[in-house]
Amino acid sequence: MKCVKKFDAKPKLDGSWKFVDDYTYDNMLYGQLLYSKCHHGYIKKITFPSNYDLSEFTMVSPQDIPGENIVPEPVCDQPYMVDDEVMHYGQVIMGIAHSNRRLLRKFVNETIIEYDELPAITGIKECLENEENHFGEETTVDHTTAEEPDSNWIYNHNVYYTPHQEQAYLETQGVISVYDPKESTMFVLITAQCPFFVKTGVEAILGDTVKEVIIESPQGIGGAFGGKEDFPSLLAGISSLLSYKSGRPVKMVLERSDDIQITTKRHPARIELETWTDPETKKIKRCRIDYRIDTGAYQTLSPVVLSRGVLHSIGGYYVPDTFIRGRMFRSNTPSNGAFRGFGAPQAFAAMEAHIDRIAADINVDPYEFRKTNLFRIGDEFPTTQKIVDENLSDCLERVILNSDYQKKNQEFAVWNKTHKDKKGIGIAVAYHGGGYTGNGEKILKSKIKVTIDKDAMVKIFVANTDMGQGAHTTLAQMFYEAIGHPREKCWVQLPNTSKTPNSGPTVASRTIYIIGNLLRKLAFQLKDELGFDNLEEYVKTHQGKFPSVSYKTFTPDPSVVFDADTNVGIAYKDYSWAACVNEIYFNVDTCKIELKKSWNVLDAGKLVNEKIAMGQAQGGILQGLGYGLSEFFYKPGYGRMHGFTDYVLPTTLDLPEMNIEFIHTDSDLAKGLGEIPMNFPAPSLRNAFHNATGIFIDEYPLIPERLFKAMEAQK
C-alpha cells in the first residue's frame, strides 16, 4: 500500500502531455458530424450553403461505406449514419471534412435539413410509462417461494425515477484517422477506453478496403467515466471513412455542445418496488422489482447495463422471496450507454430510498432497519449466490460511528422544531460486483504481455487505457512491487492494437481487479520460473535469456458458475462494499440543499496505491452527489442541455466536508474501486431530505424546483 507518485502528473500540469487535439499531421483535414435535429422522420432535402466551393469538402454518407453500416456492439442495431429513417435527435447523417476548422464549422451550421416528421418519444416518463415502448429481451431473476404473504405484513409500493447523467469528461470525444494507401492501413489515434472495440468498429465500416486497422491511445485521455466506451467506435468509423475517401489524415474533435447532445448518457430508469415487511421482526419478507431503462433509439450495450442493474437491484438485503424483472424501453433520443456504475446507481437510488420509506412506515430508525435486513453470511442474493462475508455490515457500522449518526439524528430533530430552515441526515449502503458480469471474463480471456530487456527494463503491454484513474501507475506498481524491481525500470506502454494483446476493455471496475491481479500473478510466476531474488542482478548474469517475452491469459475460477439465461449462480466473484452518511442543510426560502458533511466507508480490499484510491473515491463520490443534487439533463419543452452553462456540475464551492475511510485493506485481494463511489451518494441525500422535512422525493435529482413543488404540495 505505497503512495507512489504518478509518472504523468508534471507533464499534465505544464501542458506538455498530449491529448488527441494536441496532435497534428501534415496535410490534415478537420472532420465534423452533420447530425439530425429531428427526433423521428425522413430526410426530405439537404441544402448546403451556396457561397462555398463544394469541391473543397470531403463528404461521406451511407453509400460511401464499403463495409457494414452497423456499429458492432453487444446488440448490432445502430447504424453509423442514417440509412433511411431518422430514429433520434443527434443521429449522424453525414461526415464532412475540410482543411479549415472554422470554415467547416460555419458550413455545417449553415446547412439546412428538411424532414418529414413522425411522432416521437422524447420524454423520460413518456418512454418508461408506456408498455408499448418495451423492446428487446427482458431479463428476470426468479427467487420466489410458494409462501403466501401474511395478512399483517406491511405492503409498500412505490415508483422511483432516475435521470440521464452526462459523463462530462473535460476532454470531449476526439479522433485522428490516418489512411495509408501504400501500406493499406488505417491508423487511428483516439481518446477511448477500449482500443479493441474501436478496432472492431473501424474494421466493420471499412470492410475489406484496408489490410490492417491500428488503434493507438494518445498520451492523455481527458476523462471518460464510461462515455468513451462505445461512442468512440462510431466516431472513429466515420473519421476513418473520411480519411479513406480523401486520402488525407482527418481529425475530428467534438465541440462541447455537440458532445453533450449526441453522445451516450447514463440510462434514465423507472424502478417500481413492492415490498412486504413483517412488523414483528421488522424483516422484509417479499420483494417484487420492475426495473426499466430508457435505452434511447437503439439497444447497443443496454442489455449489459440492464443485467448489471437487475443484479444489483435488491440492494444489500436478504429477502427470501424475490422476483426481479428488467426491461428496455425505446425512445427517439441518442442511445444511452456506459457511465460509471452501469445500471447499479439507478438500482441503489431506488432501493435505498425505498428502505427509508418502509422504515418510516413501520416506525423504525433507518439505520436499525438496515441493520436488521442487511444480508449475513449464509444468506443469498436472488441469484442464489451465497454471501461469504459481512463487510457491508462492517461498512455501515463504521460509518454510523464515524458520523455520530444517532447523536446528530436526535439533535437535528430538536433543532428542526424551532427553526425555519431544516437540517437532515441520511444513510445509504451499496456494493458493486467487480469485472464483467457472469461469464463475461471467461469469454473475454484477457491476455497480457510483459517484456524484459537486456538492461532489465520491464515493459508491460495491456490494452487498458489510463484515462486519469492512474491505471498505468498502479498496474506497473502491482508488477514491480511483486518482484521487488525498481519503479523506474517498469513501465506500462501506451496501448496500440498492433503491439498490445487484447486484455479487454477499460470498464467494469476490472483494470486493477482483473488485469492488475493477472500482472501480479505473472510477476510471481516469472520469479518462480527463473528463480531470481533480484531481477536486475539476474538479467546481468543471464544476458543470453534476454530480451524475453512472456504472456499470461486470464483463467477463471472453476467454482464460478453462472447461467446467464436464468440468472442463477455467481454473478460476480468479488464485490466491493460501501456505506455513507450525508448531512444536509435545507434552505426553505431558496429550496436549495447545501451539502454539509459526507462520511463514506468503503471496502475495496487491498489498496495498491492509497492516494490514487482516495482520489478515485473522492471524485466518484462528488459525481454521485451531483447525480443526486444538480445534474439535470432533460427538460420537456427545452430538450437536452447544451453545455456546462445549463448542465450544472459540482464546483469547488459545492462539495461538503468529506470524510472517507477504507476498511479491510489488509486483504490480499485488490478489488474493483472505479464505480462503487457512484452507487450510494444520491439516495443518501434523498433520505437526508426526508429526515430534514418529512417529505419523500422519489425522483432525482433533488433540484430546487422539484423540492419547491413538493413543499407546496404538502402545505
Next chain:
Amino acid sequence: MKISFTLNKEKVTIDVDPMKRLLDVLREDFNLLGAKESCGEGECGACTVLLNGKPVTSCILNAIHAEGKEVETVEGISKTKLGKLIMDCFDETNAVQCGFCFPGFFVSSYYYVKTDGEKDLMKIKRALSGNICRCTGYEKIFDSVMLACERAK
C-alpha cells in the same frame, strides 16, 4: 490585422483575424498547447491564462483583447520558481488525474498563491471556483494549494 502583445515575457506580433479566439491563437499560431478547450463558453476554466496578471478564460476572448497586454500561459508559469513549487505540491499529493483541466487549475492556483497565498480553505475554494474538474472531487487540489501556500511563505 497585426496584433502585438507580450507572451510569456516575450514581445510578439502576429497577423491574424482580430476575432479569432485567443485560445486558438495560442494553440494554433504559437503552438502553446497547454491551454485546453473543454466547454468553449467560459464555464470550465480549462483554457485559463493570465491577462495582465489576472486569470481569464481564453476561449471567450478574441485575439484583439490581447493587443498591448501581457499574456502568460501555463508554459511560461511552469518555468517560474513559484510555478515549480506549486507543481511539486500537486505532484506530491497525487492530485492529478486525467489532467485535462489541470493546466487551468495550475494557472488559477498560481494566481492565488502569488496574489494572496493565505492558507485558508474557503478562500482557496473561491479562487478555484471558476475551474471545473470531473475526476478528482477537488479535495487533493485543495490539499496541493494549501501545501503550496505554506511553502511559498
